[in-house]
Amino acid sequence: MKKNQKIETQHVPLAERMRPQSFNRFYGQEHLLGPGKILTELIESSHLVSIIFWGPPGSGKTTLGMMLAKHFGLTCLFFSAVLSGIKEIKEVMAQAEQQKKLYGQPIIIFIDEIHRFNKAQQSAFLPYVERGDVILFGSTTENPSFEVIAPLLSRTKVLVLKPLDEVALKKIIGDAMTDEINGLGQLKLQLNHEALKLLLDQSNGDARRVLNALEIAASLTKGKEITAREVEEALQKRILLYDKSGEEHFNLISALHKSLRNSDVDASLYWLARMLYAGEDPLYIARRLVRFASEDVGLADPQALAITLSAKEAYDFLGSPEGELALAEAVVYLAAAPKSNRIYVAFGQAMKDVEASPFEPVPLHIRNPVTPLMKEIGYGQEYQYAHDHPLSTTDMETFPEKLKGRKYYQPGNLGFEKEIKKRIDWWAGLKEKIRQGKLPQGD
Numbered sequence: 394m395k396k397n398q399k400i401e402t403q404h405v406p407l408a409e410r411m412r413p414q415s416f417n418r419f420y421g422q423e424h425l426l427g428p429g430k431i432l433t434e435l436i437e438s439s440h441l442v443s444i445i446f447w448g449p450p451g452s453g454k455t456t457l458g459m460m461l462a463k464h465f466g467l468t469c470l471f472f473s474a475v476l477s478g479i480k481e482i483k484e485v486m487a488q489a490e491q492q493k494k495l496y497g498q499p500i501i502i503f504i505d506e507i508h509r510f511n512k513a514q515q516s517a518f519l520p521y522v523e524r525g526d527v528i529l530f531g532s533t534t535e536n537p538s539f540e541v542i543a544p545l546l547s548r549t550k551v552l553v554l555k556p557l558d559e560v561a562l563k564k565i566i567g568d569a570m571t572d573e574i575n576g577l578g579q580l581k582l583q584l585n586h587e588a589l590k591l592l593l594d595q596s597n598g599d600a601r602r603v604l605n606a607l608e609i610a611a612s613l614t615k616g617k618e619i620t621a622r623e624v625e626e627a628l629q630k631r632i633l634l635y636d637k638s639g640e641e642h643f644n645l646i647s648a649l650h651k652s653l654r655n656s657d658v659d660a661s662l663y664w665l666a667r668m669l670y671a672g673e674d675p676l677y678i679a680r681r682l683v684r685f686a687s688e689d690v691g692l693a694d695p696q697a698l699a700i701t702l703s704a705k706e707a708y709d710f711l712g713s714p715e716g717e718l719a720l721a722e723a724v725v726y727l728a729a730a731p732k733s734n735r736i737y738v739a740f741g742q743a744m745k746d747v748e749a750s751p752f753e754p755v756p757l758h759i760r761n762p763v764t765p766l767m768k769e770i771g772y773g774q775e776y777q778y779a780h781d782h783p784l785s786t787t788d789m790e791t792f793p794e795k796l797k798g799r800k801y802y803q804p805g806n807l808g809f810e811k812e813i814k815k816r817i818d819w820w821a822g823l824k825e826k827i828r829q830g831k832l833p834q835g836d
Contacts, residue, residue, distance in 0.1 A: 395627065400717065400731060404606075406599045406605065406608065407569060407576065407577070407604045407605065407607065407608035408600070408601040408604035408605055408608075410575040410576070411565070411568060411572065411575055411576055411604055412456050412459070412568050413456060413460070413532050413713070414460070414463075415460070416436075416460060416464075417654055418559070418562075418568070419453060419456065419460065420561035420564045420565060421452070421453065421555070421557040421558060421561030421600075422452070422453060422554055422555065423456070423609035424555070425457075425552055425554070427550040429811075431550075432457075432461075432552070433670040436461075436576065437465060439465075441461065441465050441528055442528070442549070442550050443527075443528050443529040443530070443548060443549040443550065443827070444458070444461075444529075444530050444531075444550050444551075444552055445530075445531045445532075445533065445537050445541060445546070445549050445550070445551045445552070446458060446530065446531065446532045446533070446552050446554060447513075447532075447533050447534075447535075447536070447537050447551055447552065447553050448534070448553060448554025448555065448556065449534060449554075449556050449597070449598060450534060450556040450597075450599050450601065450602070451557070451597075451598070451599030451600045451601040451602055451603075452555065452556060452557060452598065452599070452600070453554055453600065454532035454533075454554055455503070455505065455532055456477075457552075457554070458501070458503050458532065459503075461501075461530075462501045462503075462530075465823065467498060467499065467500060467501050467505055468492070468498075468500040468501065468621075468648070469500070469501040469502075469530075470485060470488075470489075470500060470501070470502055470503065471487065471503045471505065472502075472503075472504065472505070473504075473505045473506060474504055474505060474506045474507055474508070474509035474510045474514075478514070479513065479514055479517060482514060482517045482518070485500075485502060485540075486517065486518070486521045486526070486527065489521060489526050489527045490500065490521065490526045493526045499525055499526055499527050500527055500528070501527070501528045501529075501530055501733075502518070502527045502528070502529055502530065503530040503531075503532070504529070504530070504531045504532070505532050506532065506533065506534075507531030507532065507533050507541065508533040508534070508535040508537070508540035512542050513684065515541065515542045515545050515577070516542060516543060516544070516545075519544055519548070519600075522545070522548050522549075523548065529545075529548075529549060531549070537551055550676060555598070555791070556597065556599070557596070557598045557599070557600055558598070561600075562592075562593055562598075562600065562603055563589075563593070565600050565603065565604065566584065566589065566592065566603060566604075566607060569607060570582065570603055570607075571585060572606065573607055576719070577583055577607070577608070577611050580611060581617060582611055582614065582617055582618065582619055583617060583618045583619065584607075584618075584619045585618055585619065585620055585621070587620065587621040588610070588619050588620050588621045588623065588624045588706060590620045590621075591624045591625060591628070592606060592607065592624055595628050595749065600645060604753050605627075606624060606627040606628050607619075607624075607627075609623075609626075609627035610623040610626070610627040611623075613626060625631065636689065642673070645664060645667060645668050645671070646668070646678075646681055647662035647723075648660075648664045648667075649661060649665060649668065649678075649681070650681065650685060650689075650727070652664055653685055653689065653724065653727050653728050654685075654689050654732065655687045656728055656729065656732065657728060658724075658725055658728040658729055661724045661725070661727070661728040662721060662724060662725065664723050665678065665720060665721060669713075669717055669720075674760075675708050675716065675720060676705070676709070678720055679701070679704060679705035679708055679720060679723075680705070682701040682704065682705075682720065682723050682724065682727060683698065683702060683705065685701070685727055686698040686700070686701045686727060687734075687737070688734060688736075688737045689727075689732055689734055689736060689737070690727060690730045690731070690732055690733065691732075691733040691734060691736040691810070692733060692736060692804065692808075692809055692810050692813050693730065693731040693732060693733035693737070693738065693805065693807045693808035693809060693810045694731055694808045694809055695731040695809055696726075697726065697727055697730050700722075700723050701723045701725045701727070703719070703723075704719040704720050704722060704723035705718035708720060723769025729809035730808070731808030731809075731810075732807065733804075733805045733807060733808070733810050735802060735803055735805055735810065738803075739801035739802035740801070742801045743801050746796060746799065750795065753794075753795055754793060754794075755793065755798065756790065756791070756792075756793065756794065757770075757772055757773075757774060758771075758773065758774055758775045758776045758789070759773075759776060759789075759791055760772040760773060761773060775789075776789070777789045784823055784832075786820060786824060786827075787824075787827065788824045788825075788827040788828045802817075806816065809822055
Protein backbone atom coordinates (compact mmCIF):
# COMPACT_ATOMS: atom_id res chain seq x y z
CA MET A 394 0.00 0.00 0.00
CA LYS A 395 2.71 2.42 0.98
CA LYS A 396 4.85 1.42 -1.99
CA ASN A 397 2.05 2.00 -4.50
CA GLN A 398 1.20 5.33 -2.98
CA LYS A 399 4.84 6.35 -3.15
CA ILE A 400 5.05 5.48 -6.85
CA GLU A 401 1.91 7.49 -7.59
CA THR A 402 3.18 10.59 -5.79
CA GLN A 403 6.89 10.55 -6.57
CA HIS A 404 6.55 13.18 -9.31
CA VAL A 405 4.20 15.40 -7.27
CA PRO A 406 6.03 18.25 -5.47
CA LEU A 407 6.52 17.78 -1.74
CA ALA A 408 4.52 20.93 -1.00
CA GLU A 409 1.51 19.42 -2.78
CA ARG A 410 1.94 15.97 -1.21
CA MET A 411 2.11 17.47 2.27
CA ARG A 412 -0.98 19.62 1.86
CA PRO A 413 -2.94 18.92 5.10
CA GLN A 414 -6.13 16.90 4.81
CA SER A 415 -7.54 17.73 8.24
CA PHE A 416 -7.90 20.87 10.31
CA ASN A 417 -5.71 19.55 13.13
CA ARG A 418 -2.74 19.48 10.71
CA PHE A 419 -3.42 22.99 9.44
CA TYR A 420 -0.89 25.09 11.33
CA GLY A 421 -0.38 28.79 11.91
CA GLN A 422 -3.86 30.29 11.54
CA GLU A 423 -5.21 29.75 15.02
CA HIS A 424 -6.92 33.15 14.91
CA LEU A 425 -9.31 31.58 12.37
CA LEU A 426 -9.55 27.97 13.59
CA GLY A 427 -9.05 28.21 17.35
CA PRO A 428 -11.86 27.72 19.86
CA GLY A 429 -14.62 30.26 19.33
CA LYS A 430 -13.02 31.59 16.14
CA ILE A 431 -14.92 32.35 12.95
CA LEU A 432 -14.14 29.23 10.94
CA THR A 433 -14.67 26.97 13.93
CA GLU A 434 -18.11 28.51 14.41
CA LEU A 435 -18.95 28.12 10.70
CA ILE A 436 -17.94 24.47 10.82
CA GLU A 437 -19.87 23.75 14.02
CA SER A 438 -22.98 25.53 12.74
CA SER A 439 -22.81 23.68 9.39
CA HIS A 440 -23.30 27.04 7.68
CA LEU A 441 -20.89 27.82 4.86
CA VAL A 442 -20.72 31.24 3.22
CA SER A 443 -18.77 32.75 0.33
CA ILE A 444 -15.25 33.59 1.45
CA ILE A 445 -12.30 35.65 0.23
CA PHE A 446 -9.03 34.24 1.60
CA TRP A 447 -6.54 37.11 1.78
CA GLY A 448 -2.96 36.36 2.71
CA PRO A 449 0.64 36.09 1.51
CA PRO A 450 1.91 33.21 -0.64
CA GLY A 451 2.19 29.87 1.13
CA SER A 452 -0.05 30.80 4.06
CA GLY A 453 -2.68 28.13 3.31
CA LYS A 454 -5.41 29.92 1.35
CA THR A 455 -6.06 27.14 -1.17
CA THR A 456 -5.59 24.37 1.40
CA LEU A 457 -8.14 25.94 3.72
CA GLY A 458 -10.67 26.24 0.89
CA MET A 459 -10.16 22.60 -0.10
CA MET A 460 -10.58 21.37 3.47
CA LEU A 461 -13.80 23.37 3.92
CA ALA A 462 -15.22 21.93 0.69
CA LYS A 463 -14.32 18.41 1.83
CA HIS A 464 -15.79 18.96 5.30
CA PHE A 465 -19.12 20.17 3.91
CA GLY A 466 -19.20 17.48 1.22
CA LEU A 467 -19.59 19.95 -1.64
CA THR A 468 -18.19 19.76 -5.14
CA CYS A 469 -15.37 22.26 -5.57
CA LEU A 470 -14.34 23.55 -8.99
CA PHE A 471 -11.00 25.32 -9.23
CA PHE A 472 -9.96 27.73 -11.90
CA SER A 473 -7.39 30.46 -12.24
CA ALA A 474 -8.13 34.12 -12.80
CA VAL A 475 -4.95 34.24 -14.88
CA LEU A 476 -6.16 31.65 -17.39
CA SER A 477 -9.94 32.16 -17.41
CA GLY A 478 -12.21 34.71 -19.04
CA ILE A 479 -15.90 35.61 -19.23
CA LYS A 480 -16.68 32.62 -21.45
CA GLU A 481 -15.26 30.12 -18.95
CA ILE A 482 -17.01 31.87 -16.07
CA LYS A 483 -20.41 31.65 -17.76
CA GLU A 484 -19.91 27.98 -18.60
CA VAL A 485 -19.03 27.13 -15.00
CA MET A 486 -21.92 29.20 -13.67
CA ALA A 487 -24.37 27.41 -15.95
CA GLN A 488 -23.03 24.09 -14.69
CA ALA A 489 -23.43 25.27 -11.11
CA GLU A 490 -27.00 26.42 -11.73
CA GLN A 491 -27.91 23.06 -13.24
CA GLN A 492 -26.39 21.11 -10.34
CA LYS A 493 -28.33 23.22 -7.84
CA LYS A 494 -31.57 22.38 -9.66
CA LEU A 495 -30.79 18.64 -9.84
CA TYR A 496 -29.34 18.02 -6.38
CA GLY A 497 -30.48 21.03 -4.35
CA GLN A 498 -26.90 21.78 -3.32
CA PRO A 499 -24.63 24.62 -4.38
CA ILE A 500 -21.15 23.94 -5.62
CA ILE A 501 -18.04 25.79 -4.51
CA ILE A 502 -16.25 27.85 -7.14
CA PHE A 503 -12.67 28.46 -6.04
CA ILE A 504 -11.03 31.35 -7.90
CA ASP A 505 -7.27 31.50 -7.51
CA GLU A 506 -5.88 35.05 -7.71
CA ILE A 507 -9.34 36.60 -7.89
CA HIS A 508 -7.76 40.07 -7.86
CA ARG A 509 -6.69 39.46 -11.47
CA PHE A 510 -10.30 39.43 -12.66
CA ASN A 511 -11.55 42.78 -13.93
CA LYS A 512 -14.82 44.38 -12.78
CA ALA A 513 -16.90 42.83 -15.56
CA GLN A 514 -15.58 39.36 -14.83
CA GLN A 515 -16.17 39.71 -11.11
CA SER A 516 -19.69 41.03 -11.74
CA ALA A 517 -20.53 37.85 -13.66
CA PHE A 518 -20.53 35.92 -10.37
CA LEU A 519 -22.96 38.20 -8.55
CA PRO A 520 -26.38 36.76 -9.57
CA TYR A 521 -25.25 33.18 -8.88
CA VAL A 522 -23.84 34.08 -5.47
CA GLU A 523 -27.01 36.01 -4.60
CA ARG A 524 -29.29 33.10 -5.59
CA GLY A 525 -27.14 30.61 -3.71
CA ASP A 526 -26.31 28.57 -6.82
CA VAL A 527 -22.64 28.82 -5.90
CA ILE A 528 -20.52 29.43 -2.87
CA LEU A 529 -17.63 31.57 -3.99
CA PHE A 530 -14.15 31.03 -2.60
CA GLY A 531 -11.51 33.47 -3.79
CA SER A 532 -7.84 33.63 -2.89
CA THR A 533 -5.77 36.79 -3.19
CA THR A 534 -2.46 38.20 -2.06
CA GLU A 535 -3.75 41.74 -2.63
CA ASN A 536 -5.97 43.85 -0.38
CA PRO A 537 -9.53 42.93 -1.43
CA SER A 538 -10.74 46.39 -0.44
CA PHE A 539 -8.99 47.65 -3.57
CA GLU A 540 -9.08 44.59 -5.82
CA VAL A 541 -12.58 43.10 -5.38
CA ILE A 542 -15.71 45.00 -6.46
CA ALA A 543 -17.85 46.31 -3.61
CA PRO A 544 -21.05 44.32 -4.47
CA LEU A 545 -19.10 41.06 -4.43
CA LEU A 546 -17.14 42.04 -1.34
CA SER A 547 -20.37 42.77 0.54
CA ARG A 548 -21.61 39.24 -0.19
CA THR A 549 -18.49 37.48 1.03
CA LYS A 550 -16.60 37.06 4.26
CA VAL A 551 -12.97 38.17 4.12
CA LEU A 552 -10.62 35.95 6.11
CA VAL A 553 -7.11 37.32 6.64
CA LEU A 554 -4.36 34.70 6.76
CA LYS A 555 -1.04 35.62 8.33
CA PRO A 556 2.47 34.69 7.20
CA LEU A 557 3.37 31.45 8.96
CA ASP A 558 5.51 31.92 12.07
CA GLU A 559 8.46 29.76 13.08
CA VAL A 560 6.34 27.54 15.32
CA ALA A 561 4.01 26.62 12.43
CA LEU A 562 6.87 26.19 9.95
CA LYS A 563 8.77 23.89 12.31
CA LYS A 564 5.68 21.67 12.58
CA ILE A 565 5.34 21.61 8.79
CA ILE A 566 9.01 20.74 8.34
CA GLY A 567 8.79 18.10 11.06
CA ASP A 568 5.79 16.46 9.39
CA ALA A 569 7.56 16.44 6.02
CA MET A 570 10.72 14.89 7.48
CA THR A 571 8.86 12.05 9.24
CA ASP A 572 5.92 11.26 6.93
CA GLU A 573 6.87 8.04 5.14
CA ILE A 574 3.98 8.13 2.64
CA ASN A 575 3.82 11.70 1.41
CA GLY A 576 6.96 13.18 2.92
CA LEU A 577 10.65 12.37 3.16
CA GLY A 578 10.34 9.89 6.00
CA GLN A 579 11.55 6.89 4.01
CA LEU A 580 14.88 8.63 3.41
CA LYS A 581 15.62 8.70 7.16
CA LEU A 582 17.33 12.09 6.86
CA GLN A 583 18.22 14.52 9.62
CA LEU A 584 18.03 18.31 9.27
CA ASN A 585 20.79 19.97 11.26
CA HIS A 586 20.30 23.12 13.32
CA GLU A 587 22.00 25.50 10.86
CA ALA A 588 19.98 24.14 7.94
CA LEU A 589 16.72 24.51 9.87
CA LYS A 590 17.59 28.07 10.88
CA LEU A 591 18.42 28.97 7.28
CA LEU A 592 15.13 27.53 6.04
CA LEU A 593 13.18 29.50 8.63
CA ASP A 594 15.13 32.72 8.03
CA GLN A 595 14.58 32.53 4.28
CA SER A 596 10.98 31.37 4.38
CA ASN A 597 9.09 34.69 4.24
CA GLY A 598 6.40 32.82 6.17
CA ASP A 599 5.74 30.71 3.05
CA ALA A 600 5.19 26.98 3.63
CA ARG A 601 5.40 26.19 -0.08
CA ARG A 602 8.80 27.87 -0.35
CA VAL A 603 10.10 25.99 2.68
CA LEU A 604 8.90 22.60 1.44
CA ASN A 605 10.18 23.14 -2.10
CA ALA A 606 13.62 24.10 -0.75
CA LEU A 607 13.58 21.16 1.67
CA GLU A 608 12.80 18.71 -1.13
CA ILE A 609 15.63 20.02 -3.32
CA ALA A 610 18.05 20.05 -0.39
CA ALA A 611 17.14 16.42 0.38
CA SER A 612 17.94 15.45 -3.20
CA LEU A 613 21.31 17.22 -3.02
CA THR A 614 22.54 15.72 0.24
CA LYS A 615 25.09 12.88 -0.05
CA GLY A 616 24.79 11.50 3.46
CA LYS A 617 22.03 11.27 6.01
CA GLU A 618 22.15 14.89 7.18
CA ILE A 619 20.82 17.95 5.37
CA THR A 620 23.20 20.84 6.05
CA ALA A 621 23.06 24.57 5.50
CA ARG A 622 25.11 24.12 2.31
CA GLU A 623 22.38 22.04 0.64
CA VAL A 624 19.66 24.40 1.84
CA GLU A 625 21.57 27.44 0.60
CA GLU A 626 22.04 25.83 -2.81
CA ALA A 627 18.34 24.90 -2.92
CA LEU A 628 17.26 28.40 -2.07
CA GLN A 629 19.80 30.05 -4.40
CA LYS A 630 18.71 33.61 -3.61
CA ARG A 631 15.93 34.80 -1.40
CA ILE A 632 13.00 36.24 -3.31
CA LEU A 633 11.26 38.76 -1.12
CA LEU A 634 7.51 39.22 -1.14
CA TYR A 635 7.22 42.27 -3.34
CA ASP A 636 5.00 43.57 -6.10
CA LYS A 637 5.79 47.04 -7.43
CA SER A 638 2.12 47.66 -8.20
CA GLY A 639 0.71 45.88 -5.16
CA GLU A 640 0.08 46.52 -1.50
CA GLU A 641 3.51 45.40 -0.30
CA HIS A 642 5.08 48.15 -2.41
CA PHE A 643 3.09 50.74 -0.47
CA ASN A 644 3.67 48.96 2.85
CA LEU A 645 7.44 49.19 2.43
CA ILE A 646 7.60 52.81 1.28
CA SER A 647 5.30 53.65 4.20
CA ALA A 648 7.69 51.87 6.57
CA LEU A 649 10.64 53.85 5.18
CA HIS A 650 8.77 57.15 5.38
CA LYS A 651 7.60 56.56 8.96
CA SER A 652 11.05 55.41 10.12
CA LEU A 653 12.56 58.58 8.68
CA ARG A 654 9.90 60.70 10.32
CA ASN A 655 10.58 59.01 13.65
CA SER A 656 14.32 59.80 13.28
CA ASP A 657 15.28 56.12 13.37
CA VAL A 658 18.45 55.98 11.29
CA ASP A 659 18.98 52.22 11.41
CA ALA A 660 15.38 51.22 10.67
CA SER A 661 15.38 53.71 7.78
CA LEU A 662 18.48 52.06 6.31
CA TYR A 663 16.88 48.64 6.72
CA TRP A 664 13.72 49.58 4.81
CA LEU A 665 15.82 51.24 2.09
CA ALA A 666 17.88 48.06 1.74
CA ARG A 667 14.73 45.94 1.77
CA MET A 668 13.18 47.89 -1.10
CA LEU A 669 16.36 47.92 -3.19
CA TYR A 670 16.94 44.20 -2.63
CA ALA A 671 13.38 43.43 -3.69
CA GLY A 672 13.89 45.27 -6.99
CA GLU A 673 12.26 48.64 -6.37
CA ASP A 674 13.17 51.39 -8.83
CA PRO A 675 15.83 53.48 -7.00
CA LEU A 676 14.59 56.64 -8.72
CA TYR A 677 11.14 56.07 -7.21
CA ILE A 678 12.81 55.95 -3.79
CA ALA A 679 14.80 59.10 -4.64
CA ARG A 680 11.59 60.95 -5.51
CA ARG A 681 10.05 59.93 -2.20
CA LEU A 682 13.13 61.15 -0.32
CA VAL A 683 12.85 64.54 -2.05
CA ARG A 684 9.22 64.70 -1.02
CA PHE A 685 10.14 63.77 2.56
CA ALA A 686 12.73 66.55 2.68
CA SER A 687 10.02 69.11 1.87
CA GLU A 688 7.17 67.56 3.84
CA ASP A 689 8.80 66.34 7.05
CA VAL A 690 12.09 68.20 7.40
CA GLY A 691 11.18 71.47 5.74
CA LEU A 692 12.91 74.58 6.97
CA ALA A 693 14.14 72.88 10.11
CA ASP A 694 17.04 71.92 7.84
CA PRO A 695 16.92 73.56 4.38
CA GLN A 696 19.96 71.49 3.34
CA ALA A 697 17.83 68.34 3.35
CA LEU A 698 16.22 69.23 0.03
CA ALA A 699 19.59 69.89 -1.56
CA ILE A 700 20.98 66.60 -0.18
CA THR A 701 18.11 64.53 -1.57
CA LEU A 702 18.24 66.21 -4.98
CA SER A 703 21.99 65.58 -5.08
CA ALA A 704 21.37 61.92 -4.20
CA LYS A 705 18.95 61.64 -7.10
CA GLU A 706 21.50 63.18 -9.47
CA ALA A 707 24.26 60.91 -8.13
CA TYR A 708 22.13 57.81 -8.74
CA ASP A 709 21.26 59.07 -12.24
CA PHE A 710 24.99 59.46 -12.91
CA LEU A 711 26.28 56.24 -11.33
CA GLY A 712 23.39 53.79 -11.55
CA SER A 713 23.31 50.59 -9.47
CA PRO A 714 24.87 49.49 -7.26
CA GLU A 715 27.26 52.43 -6.73
CA GLY A 716 24.53 55.08 -6.86
CA GLU A 717 22.53 53.32 -4.14
CA LEU A 718 25.09 54.54 -1.60
CA ALA A 719 24.03 58.13 -2.35
CA LEU A 720 20.45 57.15 -1.47
CA ALA A 721 21.71 55.61 1.77
CA GLU A 722 23.56 58.85 2.56
CA ALA A 723 20.39 60.85 1.97
CA VAL A 724 18.36 58.47 4.15
CA VAL A 725 20.77 58.82 7.06
CA TYR A 726 20.81 62.62 6.68
CA LEU A 727 17.01 62.82 6.62
CA ALA A 728 16.56 60.49 9.59
CA ALA A 729 19.08 62.48 11.66
CA ALA A 730 17.78 65.91 10.60
CA PRO A 731 15.51 68.01 12.83
CA LYS A 732 11.91 67.57 11.72
CA SER A 733 9.21 70.10 10.88
CA ASN A 734 6.02 69.76 8.91
CA ARG A 735 5.17 73.46 9.39
CA ILE A 736 5.61 74.26 5.68
CA TYR A 737 3.39 71.29 4.75
CA VAL A 738 0.68 72.41 7.19
CA ALA A 739 0.94 76.08 6.21
CA PHE A 740 0.69 75.37 2.49
CA GLY A 741 -2.27 73.05 3.11
CA GLN A 742 -4.11 75.82 4.96
CA ALA A 743 -3.39 78.29 2.19
CA MET A 744 -4.73 75.81 -0.37
CA LYS A 745 -7.93 75.39 1.67
CA ASP A 746 -8.51 79.15 1.57
CA VAL A 747 -7.94 79.14 -2.18
CA GLU A 748 -10.33 76.21 -2.68
CA ALA A 749 -12.98 77.86 -0.50
CA SER A 750 -12.76 81.17 -2.37
CA PRO A 751 -10.68 80.82 -5.54
CA PHE A 752 -11.54 84.19 -7.06
CA GLU A 753 -10.61 86.70 -4.38
CA PRO A 754 -9.65 89.87 -6.30
CA VAL A 755 -6.03 90.97 -6.19
CA PRO A 756 -5.88 94.33 -4.35
CA LEU A 757 -5.56 97.18 -6.87
CA HIS A 758 -2.45 98.63 -5.28
CA ILE A 759 -0.37 95.46 -5.96
CA ARG A 760 -1.61 95.00 -9.52
CA ASN A 761 0.82 95.96 -12.23
CA PRO A 762 -0.45 98.92 -14.35
CA VAL A 763 0.88 97.79 -17.73
CA THR A 764 -1.51 100.02 -19.76
CA PRO A 765 -2.70 103.62 -19.31
CA LEU A 766 -6.26 102.38 -18.76
CA MET A 767 -5.15 100.12 -15.90
CA LYS A 768 -3.34 103.00 -14.29
CA GLU A 769 -6.40 105.21 -14.72
CA ILE A 770 -8.70 102.79 -12.92
CA GLY A 771 -6.36 102.43 -9.95
CA TYR A 772 -3.90 99.64 -10.73
CA GLY A 773 -0.70 100.22 -8.74
CA GLN A 774 -1.98 103.28 -6.88
CA GLU A 775 -0.54 103.61 -3.37
CA TYR A 776 1.88 100.77 -4.03
CA GLN A 777 4.91 101.05 -1.74
CA TYR A 778 8.18 99.76 -3.18
CA ALA A 779 9.97 98.10 -0.26
CA HIS A 780 13.48 98.90 -1.50
CA ASP A 781 12.71 102.62 -1.41
CA HIS A 782 12.63 102.43 2.39
CA PRO A 783 15.63 102.09 4.70
CA LEU A 784 14.59 98.76 6.26
CA SER A 785 13.21 97.33 2.98
CA THR A 786 9.67 96.82 4.23
CA THR A 787 6.39 98.71 4.63
CA ASP A 788 3.12 98.19 6.43
CA MET A 789 1.30 97.76 3.09
CA GLU A 790 -1.37 95.02 3.06
CA THR A 791 -0.76 92.36 0.40
CA PHE A 792 -3.59 89.91 1.22
CA PRO A 793 -7.01 90.07 -0.49
CA GLU A 794 -9.50 92.06 1.56
CA LYS A 795 -11.35 89.01 2.97
CA LEU A 796 -8.16 87.28 4.09
CA LYS A 797 -6.44 90.10 5.93
CA GLY A 798 -4.53 88.93 8.97
CA ARG A 799 -4.25 85.26 7.95
CA LYS A 800 -1.32 83.39 9.56
CA TYR A 801 -0.42 80.12 7.85
CA TYR A 802 3.18 79.40 8.68
CA GLN A 803 4.04 78.95 12.34
CA PRO A 804 7.75 78.00 12.56
CA GLY A 805 8.82 75.44 15.13
CA ASN A 806 11.68 75.53 17.59
CA LEU A 807 13.98 72.92 16.01
CA GLY A 808 16.93 73.42 13.71
CA PHE A 809 17.00 76.32 11.30
CA GLU A 810 13.33 77.13 11.93
CA LYS A 811 14.44 78.87 15.11
CA GLU A 812 16.30 81.33 12.88
CA ILE A 813 13.34 81.58 10.47
CA LYS A 814 11.10 82.38 13.44
CA LYS A 815 13.45 85.18 14.55
CA ARG A 816 13.38 86.69 11.07
CA ILE A 817 9.59 86.51 10.76
CA ASP A 818 9.16 88.05 14.21
CA TRP A 819 11.67 90.77 13.33
CA TRP A 820 9.80 91.74 10.15
CA ALA A 821 6.46 91.62 11.96
CA GLY A 822 7.85 93.88 14.67
CA LEU A 823 9.07 96.44 12.12
CA LYS A 824 5.69 96.49 10.36
CA GLU A 825 3.87 96.95 13.64
CA LYS A 826 6.10 99.90 14.63
CA ILE A 827 5.46 101.48 11.21
CA ARG A 828 1.67 101.04 11.69
CA GLN A 829 1.89 102.62 15.16
CA GLY A 830 3.94 105.53 13.80
CA LYS A 831 6.90 104.61 15.98
CA LEU A 832 9.07 104.01 12.99
CA PRO A 833 8.36 106.21 10.01
CA GLN A 834 8.76 104.45 6.71
CA GLY A 835 11.09 107.14 5.41
CA ASP A 836 13.58 106.84 8.32
